[in-house]
Amino acid sequence: MAHHTHTSGSRDLQMARSMCWHCQSEVSGEYFCDRCVKVQPVSKETDYFTCFGLPRRLTVDQSKLEAKFYELSRAFHPDFYQNKSEAEQTISLGNAATLNTAYRTLRDPIQRAEYLLDLEAGSVKEIRTSPPSDLFEEILELQDTLEAYRASESASEAGRTLRAQLVAEQAALEGRKHEMEQQLQRLFTGWDALQDRGDAAAQARAERDRLLKQMRDLLSNRTYVKNIVTDLVATIG
Amino acid sequence: MSRIVGIDLGTTNSLVAYMKDGKPCVVPGRSGRTMVPSVVAMTDNGLIVGDPAKDHLTRSPDRTVYSVKRFMGKGLADVQNELAYFPYALTEKGGVIRIQLGAKTYSPPQISAMILKELKQRVEAHLGESITKAVITVPAYFNDSQRQATKDAGLIAGLEVLRIVNEPTAASLAYGLQEKTQGTIAVYDFGGGTFDISLLKLKNGIFEVLATNGDTHLGGDDLDRRIADLFLDEIKTEHHLDLSAFPDHMQAVRLEAERAKVRLSDELRTQVTIDLPDGKGRYTRELTRDQLDASVMDIIERTLAPCRMALNDAGLTPADIDEVVLVGGSTRMPLVRQRVRELFGKQPHCDLNPDEVVALGAAVQADILSGGTTDLLLLDVTPLSLGIETMGGVMSSLIRRNTTIPASAKEMFTTYVDGQTGVDIHILQGERELAQDNRSLARFRLKMPPLPAGVPRIEVTFLIDANGILNVKASDMRTGQSQSVEVKPSYGLSDNEVERMIEDSFKFAQEDVTARKLIEARLDAGALLTTTEKSLSEGSRLITPDAIVAIRAAVAALTTTKDGTDPKAIRARMADLEQAAQPLSAAMINDSLKRSLQGKKVTEVT
Incomplete structure (x- = not known):
């Protein structure tokens, strides 16, 4: 970092992580300079697990996560920087926003898994445009029923029948989603166990890739089903 | 601090x-x-x-x-x-x-x-x-x-x-x-x-x-309106009178509706009275809590x-x-x-x-x-989702509702045409699918370096601060340069306008102070007149007829001045009255002292 010229631009603040933006001394503490006690910006390179001092696992101790979130909120929240310099206020605002995103991501098992997969193997956010193969027939039929329902008089006999069909379909899809989530949970446990073993053998690497692919497919299918259910609920109210 | x-x-x-x-x-x-x-x-x-x-x-x-x-x-x-x-x-x-x-x-x-x-x-x-x-x-x-x-x-x-x-x-x-x-x-x-x-x-x-x-x-305004509408309808049918042509009476109806609503929080029934214009007499009715509840039920739902x-x-x-x-x-x-x-x-x-x-x-x-x-x-959280308008007039959500604030989202923008120098961005707030169904917050034009299509990479940061207010920043990812963003609010005063209003507010502060002084002087004068009248009725027997005449004159002078617009004059006439009433207050204090001492021994007094 020695070649780095120091200015007060926010981009430089982000990059000069290992050096205090204020007194230029080495920062070894977590988020505050040891020497001048000024708050330091959370580095862009710090992943959310590291930020919360948690291992990179898919099962998270929720109470630990919450306790750490509250502790860091007390450290970063702009409320406590009202009397500080403008630079510190800017850092506090940025850190608090990052912290909130990190907490929201890790708190939810699905978002947490998507985030971890992203860290391990690149983004999984690409949206599926075609239904999962085992649901293909069912979804096509559902689309037809939806069309018919939208075209029908809601008070008519036919409208009521279609509505009843859709309600049943909603329950079925929600059951399906729940199944997927349970399946995901088993994969999460498998993944965590593999990580805990810390095995670097070829067989473990193959296992790792298999789990990643399964989780990725399942997450994507689940999102697809979830969106269908949302549409369904919006239509039948 | x-x-x-x-x-x-x-x-x-x-x-x-x-x-x-x-x-x-x-x-x-x-x-x-x-x-x-x-x-x-x-x-x-x-x-x-x-x-x-x-x-x-x-x-x-x-x-x-x-x-x-x-x-x-x-x-x-x-x-x-x-x-x-x-x-x-x-x-x-x-x-x-x-x-x-x-x-x-x-x-x-x-x-x-x-x-x-x-x-x-x-x-x-x-x-x-x-x-x-x-x-x-x-x-x-x-x-x-x-x-x-x-x-x-x-x-x-x-x-x-x-x-x-x-x-x-x-x-x-x-x-x-x-x-x-x-x-x-x-x-x-x-x-x-x-x-x-x-x-x-x-x-x-x-x-x-x-x-x-x-x-x-x-809110309560809506409840008042519902009750007022009830009264207005009845006035129309019973008295053949459309009060909407009488703004002052409309207000009287609104205020009476509010008072009746308030009374019905403690009572089960209340009497409503509204004076009608053009010598049409009065509108009166009894309003029960059940009637009130029935007429506003849907609002509370x-x-x-x-x-x-x-x-x-x-x-x-x-x-x-x-x-x-x-x-x-x-x-x-x-x-x-x-x-x-x-x-x-x-x-x-x-x-x-x-x-x-x-x-x-x-x-x-x-x-x-x-x-x-x-x-x-x-x-705290942001109550509404924040997003931008994308192709086809659809809102793309960047920060979901109920996200803890401060909250930020980053979005990368590029160009579609070679040499394009700007991209228009429309910021929205709301939960609806289509941009037009949501609240337009602001628009701004993102400056782009004139390069082949798809090459520029401008990252825009949308940050909702702890006040729930949006801040927008942009920076060119290729050069690392930050770019100033001039956001034009869709429903807000511009910075210049606020600036001018601050100046105006100082300019008019003087006029406001005068108005306030006048009101306060009038209030104080009113209070003084009331106490003086009370003292006169109780203690005029204690002072000379001349003193009474002097007080009456001062009261008359203050009563006239009070309706004027000069707070200083009111204060001066108040001082006059206080001086004229001095013998009266002194005599009354003496009198009450005397009466409280009656029947007591001299030793107890000293």
Whole structure:
């Protein structure tokens, strides 16, 4: 970092992580300079697990996560920087926003898994445009029923029948989603166990890739089903 | 650090509070009342605010502004269907409503600033120090424009607004501080013009908002209107009289409707009396609580859907709620309490005065900001999703509703055509699919370096700060240069306009001071005349006929001057009267002393 010229631009603040933006001394503490006690910006390179001092696992101790979130909120929240310099206020605002995103991501098992997969193997956010193969027939039929329902008089006999069909379909899809989530949970446990073993053998690497692919497919299918259910609920109210 | 006060800028009433020995307290006015009616009247002698302005609601309805909060951050089209209810004239300029008062027009932030100034002067007089910093509360469901308008109002009033706090969360602070509550609470805040529901988790001094919902156009005003419409219909059928042609009587009906509603919170039936114009006599009827409940039931039902949505967003059921807290004057209605109790399955709390609790909470938040209170922290959320308009007029959500603030989202933009030098960005707030169905917040043009299509990479950061207000930054990822973004608000005053209004506000401050002095002098003169009359009737036998004549003359002089416009002259005539009445008061004191001493021994007196 020695070649780095120091200015007060926010981009430089982000990059000069290992050096205090204020007194230029080495920062070894977590988020505050040891020497001048000024708050330091959370580095862009710090992943959310590291930020919360948690291992990179898919099962998270929720109470630990919450306790750490509250502790860091007390450290970063702009409320406590009202009397500080403008630079510190800017850092506090940025850190608090990052912290909130990190907490929201890790708190939810699905978002947490998507985030971890992203860290391990690149983004999984690409949206599926075609239904999962085992649901293909069912979804096509559902689309037809939806069309018919939208075209029908809601008070008519036919409208009521279609509505009843859709309600049943909603329950079925929600059951399906729940199944997927349970399946995901088993994969999460498998993944965590593999990580805990810390095995670097070829067989473990193959296992790792298999789990990643399964989780990725399942997450994507689940999102697809979830969106269908949302549409369904919006239509039948 | 100078003192920060907490202000509840309400639709119907406003209050100011501060922290005294670790406890929040609201500041009373001269009359001892803590609430300042949110009413501003333009009189021949300048602008007046609060209780004295309220008298003008029926006297000069076209020049007396009330419920201005309903217009904050709004355009004329937003309030089209209720224009008929307001006796003052509304226009629009630059996407901002303007209120016509005499020859001039005022934006809602300017009118609100007059109320804020009144509160500022009140707390300054109370504490004997200058106040320049404040925390101001807003409905949790206020959008970005409405929050910005509130901040502008503060600036115009000469107040630095250090924080915009949501009303239900402020209320939870006041409650939490008092009762050291832990667990999940629901704050049901039904005020004069707005409704909010907030669900919070309280744990070890952290107040974490889990979800919020509401309706910024639903409050006691709507209940009053419903009752007023009932009266107006009956007046039309029974007396063949359309009162809409009589703005002063319309206001009288509205005020009587409000009073009847308030009385029916304690009584089961009440008598309504309204004087009719053109010598048509009086309209009277009895209104029962059952009749009231039946006519406003659907309005109260409208508060329940947001409650259910908030529960759903927080992933909670009513059984998960440990306590329900009631805030806002409208929660005094028994029907409201009953419906809330039925929804959550428990008796709601109303230990703190629902009119004052928001101001008290604002004072607590002010104390947190000034470093006085260090163990409490409020983690609030943004009530509405924030997004941008994408291809095909669809809204793409960047920050979901109920996200803890501060919150940020980054979005990368590039070009579609070679050499394209800019991209137009339209920022939206709301939950609907199509851009046109959501609230337009602002537009800006992102500058692009003239390069082949797809090469520029400009990253835009949308940051919602702890006030729930949006900040936009842009930077060129290729060069690392940050770019200034000039955001044009869709429904807000420009910076220049706010600047000018601040100047105006100082310019007119002098005229306002004169108007205030006149009102105060008149009030004091009235009080002096009353006491003098009382003394004369009781003690005229104690003084000479000449002295009585002198007092009568001074009374007559003051009575005439009081109706004039010169506060100095009124004060001078008051001094004259006090001097003329001097023998009378002295004689009365002597007389009462004499009588109290009668029958007592000399030794006891010395």
